[in-house]
Amino acid sequence: MKILITYSSVTGNTKKVAKAIAEELKDCDFLDIKDVKNLDYDIIIVGTWIRRTTADPKAMEFIDKIKGKKVAFFFTLGAYPNSEYADRCIKNITELFLKNNNSLLGNFHCHGAVSPSVIERAMKRSQDDPHGSIEKRMERWKHASTHPDENDLSNAKRYFKEIIGR
Ligand SMILES: Cc1cc2nc3c(=O)[nH]c(=O)nc-3n(C[C@H](O)[C@H](O)[C@H](O)COP(=O)(O)O)c2cc1C
Structure with missing residues (x-):
């Protein structure tokens, strides 16, 4: 096979x-x-x-x-x-x-893990981003970072x- x-x-x-x-x-x-x-x-x-x-x-x-x-x-x-x-x-x-x-x-x-450049770009977006508040996204990126x-x-x-x- x-x-x-x-x-x-x-x-x-x-x-x-x-x-x-x-x-x-x-x-x-x-x-x-x-x-x-x-x-x-x-x-x-x-x-x-x-x-x-x-x-x-x-x-x-x-x-x-x-x-x-x-x-x-x-x-x-x-x-x-x-x-x-x-x-x-x-x-x-x-x-x-x-x-x-x-x-x-x-x-x-x-x-x-999400690349630093993507995080940097996302940080510049406003708080009403559809992907959630900046705090929530930071928490998610942190969780992803070891995967x-x-x-x-x-x-x-x-x-x-x-x-x-x-
Ligand atoms: C340009 C870009 C756009 C991304 N968009 C999304 C997305 O829409 N949704 C998501 O869950 N992750 C998104 N990610 C995160 C990647 O899917 C994730 O970090 C993935 O593990 C990267 O895989 P790789 O290391 O094999 O390139 C994006 C990453 C990049 C670089």
Whole structure:
């Protein structure tokens, strides 16, 4: 069974999770999304970071090319993993895969530290930002800052081992 684990990652969070999954599944191709040359795989696992409740633009473009495959996805996000926001991300990314007749094996996500540049920009926005008060956002960024941690990585490994059956 040929498996591809590929990821889109700007600050390294999603890559970290991807690497852990690749180490666990063994004997699979592990590639940055920009280095994927073909989709000749039995299972394609895609990792993305979240931007505006869905996959980031590079991952979106890549996902759109996958048709009629067995797939799974994972993501890291700045919002709380156990939230209605994260549920919406799952729903939106699921739809991206299903519209091209792929068969979805599962999905996984965890918190990911938010980059200082994003925090800096957000700090400049007003208090009535839709993402909550500045205090609430600072609390969330602080919580995210240590993720993905060892626990996230072991959860990701366990999850993919179970769904891939290796
Ligand atoms: C430009 C930009 C926009 C982002 N927008 C969101 C967002 O809308 N929602 C969210 O939950 N996280 C957002 N984040 C946080 C990232 O999804 C999160 O930090 C993720 O773990 C980054 O993954 P990476 O290290 O693999 O790039 C954003 C990050 C960046 C850089």
